[in-house]
Amino acid sequence: MQVTQxxxxxxxxxxxxxxxxxxxxxxxxxxxxxxxxDPGPAPESRxxxxxxxTLEILxxxxxxxxxxxxxNRIHHMIVRTPERELFRFNTKNLHHRFxxxxxxxxxxxxxxxxxxxxxxxxxxxxxxxxxxxQADGEAFRCAIxxxxxxxxxxxxxxxxxxxxxxxxxxEFTGESLPEAWGLADVELESWPFPWDCGVATLSxxxxxAFFPLREGFGRFVSSRADIMDSxxxxxxxxxxxxxxxxxxxxxxxxxxxxxxxxLAGDAAHIHSPVGGRGMNLGIEDAAxxxxxxxxxRAGEYTHLRHGPGAQVLKxxxxxxxxxxxxxxxxxxxxxxxxxxxxxxxxxxxxxxxRMAGLDTxxxxxxxxxxxxx
Numbered sequence: 076m077q078v079t080q081x082x083x084x085x086x087x088x089x090x091x092x093x094x095x096x097x098x099x100x101x102x103x104x105x106x107x108x109x110x111x112x113d114p115g116p117a118p119e120s121r122x123x124x125x126x127x128x129t130l131e132i133l134x135x136x137x138x139x140x141x142x143x144x145x146x147n148r149i150h151h152m153i154v155r156t157p158e159r160e161l162f163r164f165n166t167k168n169l170h171h172r173f174x175x176x177x178x179x180x181x182x183x184x185x186x187x188x189x190x191x192x193x194x195x196x197x198x199x200x201x202x203x204x205x206x207x208x209q210a211d212g213e214a215f216r217c218a219i220x221x222x223x224x225x226x227x228x229x230x231x232x233x234x235x236x237x238x239x240x241x242x243x244x245x246e247f248t249g250e251s252l253p254e255a256w257g258l259a260d261v262e263l264e265s266w267p268f269p270w271d272c273g274v275a276t277l278s279x280x281x282x283x284a285f286f287p288l289r290e291g292f293g294r295f296v297s298s299r300a301d302i303m304d305s306x307x308x309x310x311x312x313x314x315x316x317x318x319x320x321x322x323x324x325x326x327x328x329x330x331x332x333x334x335x336x337x338l339a340g341d342a343a344h345i346h347s348p349v350g351g352r353g354m355n356l357g358i359e360d361a362a363x364x365x366x367x368x369x370x371x372r373a374g375e376y377t378h379l380r381h382g383p384g385a386q387v388l389k390x391x392x393x394x395x396x397x398x399x400x401x402x403x404x405x406x407x408x409x410x411x412x413x414x415x416x417x418x419x420x421x422x423x424x425x426x427x428x429r430m431a432g433l434d435t436x437x438x439x440x441x442x443x444x445x446x447x448x
Contacts, residue, residue, distance in 0.1 A: 076227075076228070076335055076368070076371065076373055077369075077370075077371035078100075078105055078227075078228065078368045078369060080104060080105065080106060082105065082227050082228060083108075083214075083224075083225065083226045083227045083228070084100065084105060084106075084107035084108065084226065084227065084228040084229075084230070084368075085107070085108050085109075085110070085205075085215075085217055085224075085226040085228070085229050085230070086107050086108065086109040086110070086230045086232060087110060087111075087205045087229065087230065087231055087232060087233045087237075087238070087239050088111055088231070088232035088233035088234060088237075088340075088342070089109055089110070089111035089113075089116075089185070089189065089199045089201070089232075090111075090117070090181075090185060090232060090234065090340070091122070091181060091184050091185055091188065091340075091354050091357065091358055092232040092339050092340030092341070092342075092354075092357035092358060092360065092361045093109055093111070093230065093232030093233070093339075093340075093361070094109070094185060094188035094189060094192065094199070095132075095133065095188060095357075095358045095361035095362060096109075096230050096232060096339060096361035096362075096364060096365055097109040097188075097192055097197070097199075098133075098136045098138065098188055098191055098192060099136065099361060099362050099365035099366070100365045100368070100369070101192065101195050101197055102135060102136050102365075103365065103366075103369045105365075105368075105369070106197060107197070107230075108200065108226075109192070109197075109199050109200065110199070110200045110203035110204070110205065110219060111199060111200070111201055111202075111203065111204075112202065112203070112204035112205075113201060113202070114201050114202055115201055116182050116185035116186050116189060117181060117182050117185060118182060119181075119182065119260075119317055119319075120180035120181060120182060120260050120288070120294065120317065121180070121181035121182065121354075122181040122184075122348075122351075122353060122354035123178050123179065123180060123181070123286050123288065123294055123351070124149075124176050124177070124178065124286070124351030124354075124355070125142060125146065125176070125177040125178075125179050125184065125354075125355065126176055126177075126351065126352075126355045126430065126431050126432040127169070127171050127173035127174070127175075127176075127431040127432060127433065128355060128359065128431060128432030128433055128435070129354075129355045129358050129359070129432060130142070130143075130173045130177065131173065131438075131441055132358060132359065132362045132438060132441070133188075133358070133362075135441075136191060137191060138187050138188055138191060141187045141190075142177060142179055142183075142184065142187055143177065145179060145183055145187070146177040146178055146179035146183075147177070147178040147179070147270065147271070147287055147288055147289050148175040148176075148177060148178075148271060149166065149175055149176040149177070149178055149271055149272070149273050149286070149287070150165065150166050150167055150174075150175050150271045150272070151163055151164065151165055151166070151269075151271060151272040151273070152164040152166070152176075152272070152273045152274075152275070152430075153268065153272055153273065153274045153275070154275045154277065154413075154414075154417075155274065155275070155276055155277070156276070156277050156278070156410060157276060157278065157307060157308060157309075161277070161410065161413070161414040162413070162414045162417050162418045164417075164423060164426065164427060164430070166427065166430075166431075168423065168424070168427065169427050169428070169431055171431065171433065173431075175271075176273070176351065176430065176431075178286055178287060178288050178293070179288070180288060181354060184354075203219055203220060204219065204220060205217060205218070205219055205233070205238055205239070206218045206219070206220070206238075207242070208229065208238065208239060208242035208243075208336075209242070210334065210336075211225060213227070213334060213335060214226060214227050214335075215227075215229050215335075215336060217229065227335060228335045228336070228337070228368065229335070229336040229337070230336075230337050230338075230339060230361075230364065231243075231336065231337065231338045231339070231342045232338075232339050232340050232342060232357075232361065233342055234340070234341045234342060235247075235324075235326075235341045235342070235345050237338065237341075237342035239336065239338065239342060240328065240338055240342050240343075243333045243336055243338075244333075245328050245329070245330060245333065245338070246328065246329065247326045247327075247328055248326060248327070248328075248329070249324060249325045249326030249327060249345075249388075250324065250325055250326075251322055251323070251324040251325075252322060252323045252324070252395075252399075253322075254298070254300075254322075254323075254399060255300035255320045255321070255322055256296065256297060256298055256299070256300065256320065256321055256322070256323065256399075257296070257297045257299060257300045257301060257302030257305065257318070257319070257320050257321075258294060258295065258296040258297070258302060258318070258319055258320075258321065259294070259295050259302045259303065259315055259316075259317065259318040259319075260288075260292070260293070260294050260315075260316040260317040260318075261292070261293070261294075261295060261312045261313075261314065261315050261316060262291055262292050262312070262313045262314040262316065263291050263292065263293070263310065263311060263312060263313065264311040264312065264313040265309075265310075265311040266285075266291075266309070266310055266311070267309050268285075270287045270289070270290045270291075271287075272287070273285065273286045273287070274307075276307040277398075277409050277410060278305075279401075279406060280401035280406075281297060281298045281299045281305060281399070281401075282297065282298050282398040282399070283295060283296070283297040283298075283299075283302075283305045283306060283307060284296050284297075285307075285310070292316075295310070296348070298398055298399040300320045302318060302320075303315070303318070323346075323347045323348075323395060324345050324346075325345070325346050325347070325388050325392060326344065326345050326346075327343065327344040327345075327381070327384055327385060327388055328342075328343050328344070329381075330377050330381075331343050331360075331376055331377040331380050331381060332373070332374075332376050332377050335373070337364055337373070337376060339357060339360035339361050339364055340354075340356075340357025340358075340360055340361065341353070341357060343360065343380075343384060344356070344384040344387070344388060346387060346388045346391045346392070347391040347392065347394075347395040348391075349391050349394050349395045349398065350387075350390065350391050350394070350429065350430060351430070352387045352390075352391065352432065355432050356383065356384065356387055356432075356435075359380075359383070359432070359435065359438075360380050360384075362438060363376065363379060363380055363438065364376055364380075366438065366439075366440050367379070379436070383435040383436070386434070386435070390429060397409065
């Protein structure tokens with residue numbers, strides 16, 4: 076279908092994916108309605124890594140400049156044991172003008188995108204929950220609280236437990252890993268690495284990684300649930316700001332759309348956080364959907380987005396299992412084989428492009444991605 080300013084568009088979910096869809100549609104002259112059952116942006120940091128592909132996608136809306144002003148630029152990713160460094164990635168070797176990963180709490184990303192919508196006169200309708208969705212010809216009858224309204228297009232950006240997906244009867248197939256992982260946002264009294272370095276410490280039977288959000292503050296995440304007992308010995312924590320456990324699942328829908336209803340982000344795919352692709356991949360979904368809707372090419376959405384989603388699920392599965400495994404063979408691979416392989420320039424360039432999100436099709440509306448001068 077070809078959307079116009081009169082097309083009634085409902086976006087369900089005002090996380091980074093739904094907000095990105097709204098921002099991109101609004102930038103193209105559309106007036107989507109975006110609702111969320113929560114009272115406001117997430118208070119927790121949640122997703123942290125913003126990659127170069129996402130920075131390029133959000134740049135035309137003005138979001139990127141605001142994100143760069145608030146975020147912390149990560150230039151090195153160090154992998155070590157408690158005793159020695161095994162190898163490192165230097166993002167400055169990425170031939171792209173955004174040659175870094177941006178560490179920015181998801182809560183701040185959401186605030187920036189919501190601010191842009193508010194400034195454009197189309198704020199998020201917080202505390203508005205979709206309770207039912209029914210097809211009505213080519214449109215959809217949506218119950219939002221006590222009200223029932225008709226929409227021509229519905230975008231389900233409502234997360235892993237998506238009501239939109241369930242209402243459409245689309246299966247979310249896959250598996251969940253039994254082991255719980257742990258994370259904690261902490262203030263640090265001391266830490267031996269610069270604040271532009273992410274650090275993964277490989278112990279005998281678990282991994283604990285650190286991602287700095289600013290000087291003296293960042294996120295530890297471990298393949299063990301007891302996160303505070305998993306910290307490297309050279310990390311001295313002064314305060315725990317937020318602590319949680321989570322389970323990793325790998326799931327993806329077969330189709331991202333049914334009629335003029337579409338799924339994006341966690342409503343369509345979930346996977347391991349290793350590599351930091353989750354939120355970024357969802358923002359890509361949202362931006363592609365906005366583009367395709369406005370170009371009258373929405374029928375191509377599943378074809379163009381299912382492949383990249385499946386690729387990221389596959390890409391994150393093997394390293395996650397390797398990092399979490401307690402076998403002697405896995406330990407040998409982590410500490411002996413990986414340093415030999417990942418230290419090679421060609422392999423590093425390949426992995427950097429994946430961490431940067433530049434391994435999926437380049438969005439055509441951006442023309443090209445400017446390289447580093």
